[in-house]
Amino acid sequence: MSAKIDTALPLEYQTEQNRMNILGFWIFLGAEIVLFATLFGVYGVLGHRHAGGPMQQDLFIIKDVMIQTMLLLTSSFTMGIAIFEMRRHQLKGMLVWLVITLLLGGGFLYMEIQEFTHYVHQGATMQTSAFLSSFFVLLGTHGLHVTLGIGWAVLLIIQLLQRGLTPVTARKTFIIGLYWHFLDVVWIFIFTFVYLAGLVS
Amino acid sequence: MGINWSEFFVTGDPLILASQIAIVLTSVGAVAALTYFKKWKWLWKDWLTTVDHKKIGILYILVGILMFFRGGVDGLMMRAQTSVPENTFLDAQHYNEVFTTHGVVMILFVAMPLLIGVMNFVVPLQIGARDVAFPQLNALSFWLTFSGAMLFNISFVIGGSPDAGWTSYFPLAGKEFSPGIGNNFYAVALQIAGAGTLMSGINFVVTILKMRIKGMTMLKMPMFTWTSFITSIIIVASFPIFTVALALMTFDRIFGTHFFTISGGGMDMLWANLFWLWGHPEVYIVVLPAFGILSEVISTFARKTLYGYKSMVISITLIAVLSMLVWVHHFFTMGNSSAANSFFSITTMMIAIPTGVKVFNWLFTMRKGRIKFTTAMLWALAFVPNFVIGGVTGVMLAMAAADYQYHNTLFLVAHFHYVLIPGVVFPLFAAFYYWWPKMFGYILNEKIGKWHFWLFTIGFNLTFMPMFFLGLDGAVRRAYTYSEETGFGPLMLTSAIGAIILAAGFAVLVYNIYWSARYADRNISNDPWDARTLEWATASPVQHYNFAVLPEVKSLDAFWHMKKNNEIKTLNEDEIEEIHMPSNTWIPFYMGNVFLVAGFFLVFEWTIAAAIASIGIFAGLIFRSFDYDEGFHVHKDEIIKTESSWRNVGKGVKNHVS
Secondary structure, three states, X not given: OOOOXXXXXXXXXXXXXXXXXXXXXXXXXXXXXXXXXXXXXXXXXXXOOOOOOOOHHHHOOHHHHHHHHHHHHHHHHHHHHHHHHHHOOOHHHHHHHHHHHHHHHHHHHHHHHHHHHHHHHOOOOOOOOHHHHHHHHHXXXXXXXXXXXXXXXXXXXXXXXXXOOOHHHHHHHHHHHHHHHHHHHHHHHHHHHHHHHHHHO | OOOOHHHOEOOOOHHHHHHHHHHHHHXXXXXXXXXXXXXXXXXXXXXXXXXXXXXXXXXXXXXXXHHXXXXXXXXHHHHHHHOOOOOOOOOHHHHHHHHHHHHHHHHHHHHHHHHXXXXXXXXXXXXXXXXXXXXXXXXXXXXXXXXXXXXXXXXXXXXXXXXXXXXXXXXXXXXXXXXOOHHHHHHHHHHHHHHHHHHHHHHHHHHHHHOOOOOOOHHHOOHHHHHHHHHHHHHHHHXXXXXXXXXXXXXXXXXXXXXXXXXXXXXXXXXXXXXXXXXXXXXXXXXXXXXXXXXXXXXXXXXXXXXXXXXHHHHHHHHHHHHOOOHHHHHOOOOOOHHHHHHHHHHHHHHHHHHHXXXXXXXXXXXXXXXXXXXXXXXXXXHHHHHHHHHHHHHHHHOHHHHHHHOOEHHHHHHHHHHHHHXXXXXXXXXXXXXXXXXXXXXXXXXXXXXXXXXXXXXXXXXXXXXXXXXXXXXXXXXXXXXXXXXXXXXXXXXXXXXHXXXXXXXXXHHHHHHHHXXXXXXXXXXXXXXXXXXXXXXXXXXXXXXXXXXXXXXXXXXXXXXXXXXXXXXXXXXXXXXXXXXXXXXXXXXXXXXXXXXXXXXXXXXXXXXXXXXXXXXXXXXXXXXXXXXXXXXHHHHHHHHHHHOOOOOOOOXXXX
């Protein structure tokens, strides 16, 4: 709890409280992995139970999903650049890349909502079949995480503008970076096991 | 939103009407008392907004004891109903509600808060820290647990209790067969409390990894800290599964999805699997810290270092791993392949190995020790034979083929009560007697404590031992009555009499707390048991910053060695530095309240109201994000004043155990 600052380390690791927060967040991500693993397990069990409703091949449009994937993967890359700029103590560059990340994330989210509305208009709702229940809840949980991440990052950008780069704001930015990359990893699994596997089955 | 207002309050049952009146009177009484004694400010400053791990621990314990009362009354009602054949004290529906809430309350709102409470109080002191890693998050954990408990408990007066068993198996728990809102209380209240528990798990993993005092390597940690650490890891690994299971239940019940339904391709066995994927580790979440408590108590009162420390650590780690691999043994009879049943049979039996190692370690710790028969030690001693009965019948149940005979009978009920009461409740009582002086500065009366001990243990055996035989004779669990021809009557009556004795034991504990709070000797030393770990090195009750100067640790049982080697230093005023502490905060308390309100709306399926209330949740999160409170520093003068008030005043020599 002491406020000793070790300037030899990167900004976000300089205080003991910061180091604890970052470790705590890694452990939280561990819990998130269990959460998504359970949802993937549920989808694995229910994904082929269509109950006479539409199947994966009837719904998925690979082009749109591909664009979503590229948007989110790119946003992970730009988030990495933002953290790189933070390490160089370039507040302005960091903010620019953070905003680009959020725009890409927002684009992803827009496309996902479009996709969901499209499905619902086709009569494929989460009440239709076990497959669609598990599909919407798995994807929806990921989408909700992206939404919360965007809201959280906006709060952080305001704080960065107010306070500049301090050990505390740097730690907060670093942690949201971890979170963003994690969502990207989850998406890669969704892309592979939900979309690609669904289209070839 | 088609709510039938005439069914909003549960009506028509004199027992429930009496409870409703009692709740109103108690609430009015509490508000009046706080106002009359001008205690609102004290309540707000010292308790509702506190981030002190010791106070949060005490709050958890308070909630646990209150809920113990509630769960206990449920248990007594069940025993009363089944005491004689064809009894009409409770009808089938009321009986279903009572056994459901008894199970949920006892596991999630008694065992969990009491153990997390003890962890909160003890772990930072044992590792020589001044608080947990995230004090505000810790307060949030408590308030979420509290609001989950309150939401669950109002179900019996408003809206109706859940009635599908604590396991809430589908399809029974689904909308089709349980159309009321009772099971919504289950899904939503446990979700809120579970979120709090998950945060506690993360908090304690980081606290134990990062905040240990200088010199305390992992293998010099006290055993209670070790078990708390492993427990926290199991929490992080298993609670998200419960989060998902409950969320899917909520979706099925409120939004019409098809995860567990019979129609639409849903799969009811998926619920059973998800529930026990969390539920079995949960058993070890409650039992491992209890094992840690026993290790501390036995080692202290046998006056020996814990035997086989490393094998203890290996055992609890193995138990943690195996706990994730046994869940199917809860439903051997529900259509698995024989290969699956064999696998889970074997993994289940394997758990007996590390557990056996632990039992032998405790026995060897006591061997040739100069045992002091304090009340705390009596609980630990009674644990061994009683728990072994529970463990051995567990191995019987683990044989899948034999389980077809035992499944769903009172034999199973007797088994898990023989595991959970000696394995969790006895150690918790030991923890109360053992750490009470550290929490409050006085010892719980040992003589009344022994009444508590004998009544409770005798009552416990009288209640549950007959159930083994009833179960073998074919008495099924969760049946609200039975006919005279079954011949269950005499043993059922014995069990009911046992339950009264058990309840009398609990009443004696409550009386002991009252008596000791009023009359117990306050002039006790900081180390009344001549104990071995660091929490006894500081004042009783513990000052808010825990340690004026952080000691350095060289070995296991650090405090014991300090005493033996005369290394306890008198306070050197030059060594004292300002201490940085976290500030109080209203946010966790506020969050608990908005979660309660939003959860309540969700239970009643008023989704728009729930969405509006959850704006309050986001408001709290945003406020927290902009809160840059840096905490405060305790000044040197204050530390010197506090320290000199308990050191060197002649209290340190008085030993209360002979």
